[in-house]
Amino acid sequence: MDSNGTHKKHKGGRHPKDDPASFRYSISLTAVENAKFLTLFEQSGMNVMAHFIAACIFQKTITTVKIDKAAMDYHVKLTGLFAQFRAIRVNYNQVVKMLYNNFTEKKAAAALYKLENQTIELARLGQKIIELTIEFEANHLNK
Structure with a gap:
């Protein structure tokens, strides 16, 4: 119900985020740097590369799991x-x-x-x- 006492009709879809990430940056890596980056990403166990990059930039703790x-x-x-x-x-x-x-x-x-x-x-x-x-x-x- 809204303030008038009437029911709002739900239109479906996702609820909008409070603070959407809309700023994008681009970097270029050499082949060696890219290989090292991908290795670090795989070791972190994270699923989303953007989250991994943000964690690296803002120095959040990144857990690496190495399975022998x-x-x-x-x-x-x-x-x-x-x-x-x-x-x-x-x-x-x-x-x-x-x-x-x-x-x-x-x-x-x-x-x-x-x-x-x-x-x-x-x-x-x-x-x-x-x-x-x-x-x-x-x-x-x-x-």
Whole structure:
């Protein structure tokens, strides 16, 4: 309603901005400067180039996010490995129960001996994974 008590008809469209940006400036960059500018823009994570330029000019804080692809890949594969270790643990418990329920004590002990050797090898592999992870973190993530 307006001041007369009548209803205003909405015409649609955007609401006008209080302070529209109407001043435009043009700059020229060399190929090297442009490459550096585009790299900085990509690292900032901003979506609008005009906002990035305004932030640079008025010295607003610009956050740069650098994603290490190798670290991400390592993390994804390591997470997958731990999921497989959990599955092995569940299967290990089921196998031990089945051996004692379905075989004689002597046959079960022979099969468990083989399973025990494989488990020792798996434990060595797990220790090697831990060592490699510590080395990877020291060399690549703490820079």
